[in-house]
Amino acid sequence: MTSAATERTNLLGLPRPALEAFVAQLGGKRFRARQLMNWMYKRGVGSFADMTDLARDFRTRLTAQAEVRAPDILSEQRSSDGTRKWLLRADAAQAFEMVFIPEPDRGTLCISSQVGCALDCSFCATARQGFNRNLSTAEMVGQVWLAARELERGQRQRASTGEPASAPGDERHVTNVVLMGMGEPLANLRNVVPALRILLDDFGFDLSRRRVTLSTSGLVPQIYKLAQETNVALAVSLHAPDDALRNELVPINRKHPIAQLLQACWHYLDEQNGRSVTFEYVMLEGVNDSAAQARALARLLKGHPAKVNLIPFNPFPGTHYRRSSAPVIQRFRDELLQRGVLATIRRTRGEDIDAACGQLAGRVIDRTTVRLGSKVIGVALQP
Ligand code: SAH
Secondary structure, X not given: OEXXXXXXXXXXXXXXXXXXXXXXXXXXXXXXXXXXXXXXXXXOOOOHHHOOOOOHHHHHHHHHHEEOOOOOEEEEEEOOOOOEEEEEEEEOOEXXXXXXXXEOOEEEEEOOOEEEOOOOOOOOXXXXXXXXXXXXXXXXXXXXXXXXXXXXXXXXXXXXXXXXXXXXXXXXXXXXXXXXXXXXXXXXXXXXXXXXHHHHOOOOOOOOHHXXXXXXXXXXXXXXXXXXXXXXXXXXXXXXXXXXXXXXXOHHXXXXXXXXXXXXXXXXXXXXOOOOEEEEEEEEOOOOOOHHHHHHHHHHHOOOOXXXXXXXXXXXXXXXXXXXXXXXXXXXXXXXXXXXXXXXXXXXXXXXXXXXXXXXXXXXXXXXXXXXXXEEEEEOOOO
C-alpha cells in the first residue's frame, strides 16, 4: 500500500474502512473518505489538487502523504474486434496484462491478480513464465481505475473532434470485471478480497456482485475462505471430467480432487445465495473433447446449479495442444444440453493480439539478467 520510493499511501489500495482510518489519522472527518472515493472512483480524478470541495490544507496533507497511483502503461494493442490489451508495469523488470472486451451489451475488463502463476496448468501460457509475485490491492483496483480512465479519455477525444468510433465497442465502459487474467486470485486472497470490496462498494466502482467474477483453478480451502468474505460470482477451471485427466491438465487437482472441489463450490453457493457456478472447460482436441467425456461431465454436474462455459483452446508458441474443431465443440455442448446441463461456447476475442484466454504472458519481458562477475546487477526490460 505504501510505495517504497515515496512512502506515500496509495489510496487505490484502501477499502472504505481503511480509507476512513487513514483520513482520521490525517485529522480529517470520516465523511471526507466518501468525498475522496467520489473523486477517485466516480470522477476518475487522481490529483488531490483537483478535488476542489476538500479544504486546502487537507489537500496539502493528502499530497504529502498519499497518492492515487495506477500501474504505468508500457504498451497497448488493439484487436480488429475492438478488444484492447494493455501491458502494465509491475516494477523495473516485470510486467502483467489486462484486457478490455467490448460486447454489444457490456464491457468486460479482465484483470490480473499475480505476475505469472505458480499453478502450472499444462495448456496455459501464463504458467510458462512461472510465478513472479502477487499484485497488491492497489495494483488490482488500479487496473480497473486505469481502464475506466483510458476508455473515458478516448470517448472524450472523439467527442471533441466529432470523430466517429473507429472500432466496435469504442463506446463501451467497464460494466463487468473478471479476475481471469494472469495469476491465481485465490492464491492472493489477502490482496484480492479488499480489491473486491472496492469494486462492489457503492462509493467505489459500485459494481453489482453478479458483474464481478473470480475464476479459480480450484484452491479448495480458499473457496471456503472466500465464501466467508465476499459474494462475487464464482468461476472454476474444471477442464476435465475425471481426476486422472485433471491431474495432468490442472496439477493442483492432485491436492484438491474434483469431488472436494465440487463440494466447495456448492458450499459457496449456499453461503452466498449465488445462482450458479460457472465451470470453464477448455476444448483440447483429442484430450478432453469426446462425447463420452461430455457425458461424464454431465453426470458430475447434473442437478446442481452449474453452467459450463466451453473455451476453444487458444494456442501459443511451444504448446503441443490443439483446439477442438467447431463441430466437436458443438457436439460436446449438445451432449451437455441434452442431459440438462446448461452450456455455452465462449466466443474467442482478441486473438490477433494474443489477448485471448490463457494467452496472457507478459512476454515482452526479457528475463536475461545483467551480471557483473557473479553478482546480478539488473534485469533487462525490453519493450
Ligand atoms: N488461475 C485462474 C484464473 C485464470 S482465468 C483460473 O485458473 O481460473 C483464465 C481461464 O482461461 C481459465 O479457465 C484457464 O484455465 C483458461 N485458459 C488458460 N489457458 C488457456 C488457453 N490456452 N486457451 C483457452 N483457455 C485457457
